[in-house]
Amino acid sequence: MTKKITVWVSGALFGTIPLPCMAAELPTVAEMWNIVLQQQQQMEQMHRQYQEVMVEQQLQLELLKQQIAQATLLMDQGQGGNTATSSGTSATGWTNRLTxxxxxxxxxxxxxxxxxxxxxxxxxxxxxxxxxxxxxxxxxxxxxxxxxxxxxxxxxxxxxxxxxxxxxxxxxxxxxxxxxxxxxxxxxxxxxxxxxxxxxxxxxxxxxxxxxxxxxxxxxxxxxxxxxxxxxxxxxxxxxxxxxxxxxxxxxxxxxxxxxxxxxxxxxxxxxxxxxxxxxxxxxxxxxxxxxxxxxxxxxxxxxxxxxxxxxxxxxxxxxxxxxxxxxxxxxxxxxxxxxxxxxxxxxxxxxxxxxxxxxxxxxxxxxxxxxxxxxxxxxxxxxxxxxxxxxxxxxxxxxxxxxxxxxxxxxxxxxxxxxx
Missing domain, CATH: 2.40.160.10 (Porin)
Incomplete structure (x- = not known):
């Protein structure tokens, strides 16, 4: 008799209390798919931004190399990118050449x-x-x-x-x-x-x-x-x-x-x-x-x-x-x-x-x-x-x-x- 009462009470409790209350908040399959698509779009956007930054840095590096090469050429020609002396050569350039x-x-x-x-x-x-x-x-x-x-x-x-x-x-x-x-x-x-x-x-x-x-x-x-x-x-x-x-x-x-x-x-x-x-x-x-x-x-x-x-x-x-x-x-x-x-x-x-x-x-x-x-x-x-x-x-x-x-x-x-x- 006791076992029956216990089962009945339990069944009444589980029947009246919504146990799977969290299950009702889970997204549907369609909503999950949309979430996946949004995340993929965000990752693609981040990848494009990363590529743009890398391209810009590469351009800046190439520009810096060109500037260094130009400065070296000017120094070899005795001009050095500074104010020229009366002989048409840079004082800084000649200073760098003297030992x-x-x-x-x-x-x-x-x-x-x-x-x-x-x-x-x-x-x-x-x-x-x-x-x-x-x-x-x-x-x-x-x-x-x-x-x-x-x-x-x-x-x-x-x-x-x-x-x-x-x-x-x-x-x-x-x-x-x-x-x-x-x-x-x-x-x-x-x-x-x-x-x-x-x-x-x-x-x-x-x-x-x-x-x-x-x-x-x-x-x-x-x-x-x-x-x-x-x-x-x-x-x-x-x-x-x-x-x-x-x-x-x-x-x-x-x-x-x-x-x-x-x-x-x-x-x-x-x-x-x-x-x-x-x-x-x-x-x-x-x-x-x-x-x-x-x-x-x-x-x-x-x-x-x-x-x-x-x-x-x-x-x-x-x-x-x-x-x-x-x-x-x-x-x-x-x-x-x-x-x-x-x-x-x-x-x-x-x-x-x-x-x-x-x-x-x-x-x-x-x-x-x-x-x-x-x-x-x-x-x-x-x-x-x-x-x-x-x-x-x-x-x-x-x-x-x-x-x-x-x-x-x-x-x-x-x-x-x-x-x-």
């Missing part, structure tokens, strides 16, 4: 002889501005650049001298051949060294003169040929461009290993600074019997932080003035010089530092004022950015008195402060 640098060297040194004075070396101690150098390079356009170097050295000069002034036509990265004209250090020899004391090879063979040089670079090889008219002149000949030289070198790089070797030739090495100075003391450079040819060889090996250098310079002809001149005593000798060096770069306190040991020697070069031997121990520490302290001890041995030298030796201690900018 200015240089260095100042101030040093204190002391030289002590173990006997009588050696005329080619100062005796005593001194503080001096050893070098002031100002370098200005200008990129005229894609194919032309100009380079100048003003230099003051403590050699009796009281003003800056134009040490280098060249114009180079060509771009070796685009085309293998370049032409360089102007005053330059001719590529007869390398004379690379970490030491303060110059290699004897440099004192024997370095030539600075106005010249025209053609160079070809390809796959690590470099070949060049140059013409110049040095101060030396054969007696009775016209003053003309009849002096020349050439070089052939190869450079190999792989990872931390670099190797370089070069062969040099010049037909008139008497125009080198050390030789011409010695000749001019007793004879005229325009009173030569003949030009004196010379050849040279240099090589360099670098492995990580260690570098080995080697160089040799040999005259092929004796230096002789005209038969009517007197005082020049090198007419039977063919001077030569060599240089070897090992250097190691290491960080000290996070700053680049270098130590080097070098040795130079010469033969038959006493008349040109060279030492017979030179050894140097060098150390350099970068104390601040672009500021280095260099310390060096060097010993020079003169030729024996029987060879026209003093037979003495001299020790030189040098402390130098060098700033680059």
């Amino acid at each position: 200015i640098g240089g260095q100042v060297r101030v040093q204190a040194s002391s030289t002590e002889h173990n006997g009588t004075s050696m005329s080619t070396l100062e005796h005593g101690s001194n503080i001096k501005v050893r070098l002031v150098e100002l370098d200005v390079d200008a990129k005229i356009n894609k194919w032309v650049k100009a380079s100048t170097q003003l230099k003051y050295e403590h050699d009796g000069a009281t003003a800056f001298n134009v040490d280098q002034a060249t114009i180079t036509v060509g771009d070796s990265e685009r085309y293998p051949m370049t032409l360089t004209v102007g005053k330059m250090t001719l590529p007869f020899g390398s004379y690379a060294s970490s030491a303060i004391a110059d290699p004897l090879t440099k004192e024997l063979g370095e030539i600075v003169d106005a010249a025209a040089l053609v160079a070809v670079k390809m796959r690590g090889f470099t070949a060049d040929f140059y013409l110049f008219n040095g101060p030396s002149q054969k007696q009775g000949d016209e003053n003309s461009i009849d002096q020349w030289g050439g070089d052939l070198s190869y450079r190999y790089e792989r990872g931390v290993f670099t190797a370089e070797v070069a062969l040099h030739y010049v037909n008139s090495v008497e125009n080198a600074g050390g030789i011409s100075t010695a000749i001019a003391k007793v004879d005229s450079m325009t009173d030569m019997e003949n030009y004196s040819a010379a050849w040279g060889l240099h090589g360099a090996l670098t492995w990580q932080d260690t570098t080995l250098l080697g160089e040799y310079v040999q005259l092929m002809d004796a230096i002789s003035s005209s038969t009517g001149s007197t005082g020049w005593n090198n007419s039977q000798l063919k001077p030569s010089a060599w240089h070897g060096e090992i250097s190691y770069t290491l960080p000290i306190g996070g700053k680049a530092s270098n130590i080097a040991l070098s040795y130079s020697g010469s033969d038959g070069a006493q008349a040109v004022g060279l030492m017979a031997q030179r050894v140097a121990l060098h150390a350099s520490v970068e104390v601040i950015e672009n500021t280095a302290v260099q310390m060096e001890w060097s010993r020079d041995h003169d030729y024996d008195s029987s060879e026209g030298g003093s037979g003495n030796s001299a020790d030189t201690t040098t402390l130098r402060l060098r700033v680059k900018f």
